Amino acid sequence: MSRIGYKEIDLPSGVEISQDGNVVTVKGPKGTLSREISPLIKMTIDGNVVKFDRDADTNKLKMLHGTTRANVNNMVEGVVDGYKKVLKLVGVGYRAQLKGNKLILTVGYSNPVEMDKPEDVEINVPDNTTIELSSINKEHLGNFAAEVRAVRSPEPYKGKGIRYENEHIIRKEGKTGK
Structure with missing residues (x-):
C-alpha cells in the first residue's frame, strides 16, 4: 500500500491545477509547471483538494502511485515557494563567477570549466566560493x-x-609515516 499516494494535496490560495489527458499543469504566483503523468493513475480535483487513485494493486502501480503524487506535490510547492540549493567551493584558488549565461568554475584544472545556465534555473554568485541556485522545478534544480x-x-x-x-564529508586519515 502506498501511504504517500493516498495523501491528499491541499492547494494553497492562488494556485490553479488542471488536467488535460495525461498532462497536469500547475499555475501559481511564481510561474507555471507542466508534467505528463501515467495514464494508469487517476487524478481527481475537488475544489482545493487533489486526490490520486490507482486501478490495481501491482507493485509497479503502487510505485507509480506514490511517485506521481510526490511529483505533483513538488510542482505545487515549486510554484508557491520555489526551491533553492547552495553550493560551496572549498579549496585554495577555487572560485566561481557568472558571465552572461555561463557559470565559470576555476577548481584546480588547467582550464576553467564553463557550464551553460539552464532556462529555468537562476544562478547567483554572492562571493567567489558560494553558488546559489534557485528554481520552481525541483527536478531540474537538483x-x-x-x-x-x-x-x-x-x-x-x-x-x-x-x-x-x-553536506558532511566523511574524512579519511592519510598515510601514517614512520
Missing part, C-alpha cells in the same frame, strides 16, 4: 546542482571540492 558538484566532487582526505552547503 540535476543542475548535481552536474555542478560533479565537476569537482569533494575528496575525503582534505575535503577540497564543490559541496552542498550542509
Whole structure:
C-alpha cells in the first residue's frame, strides 16, 4: 500500500491545477509547471483538494502511485515557494563567477570549466566560493546542482571540492609515516 499516494494535496490560495489527458499543469504566483503523468493513475480535483487513485494493486502501480503524487506535490510547492540549493567551493584558488549565461568554475584544472545556465534555473554568485541556485522545478534544480558538484566532487582526505552547503564529508586519515 502506498501511504504517500493516498495523501491528499491541499492547494494553497492562488494556485490553479488542471488536467488535460495525461498532462497536469500547475499555475501559481511564481510561474507555471507542466508534467505528463501515467495514464494508469487517476487524478481527481475537488475544489482545493487533489486526490490520486490507482486501478490495481501491482507493485509497479503502487510505485507509480506514490511517485506521481510526490511529483505533483513538488510542482505545487515549486510554484508557491520555489526551491533553492547552495553550493560551496572549498579549496585554495577555487572560485566561481557568472558571465552572461555561463557559470565559470576555476577548481584546480588547467582550464576553467564553463557550464551553460539552464532556462529555468537562476544562478547567483554572492562571493567567489558560494553558488546559489534557485528554481520552481525541483527536478531540474537538483540535476543542475548535481552536474555542478560533479565537476569537482569533494575528496575525503582534505575535503577540497564543490559541496552542498550542509553536506558532511566523511574524512579519511592519510598515510601514517614512520
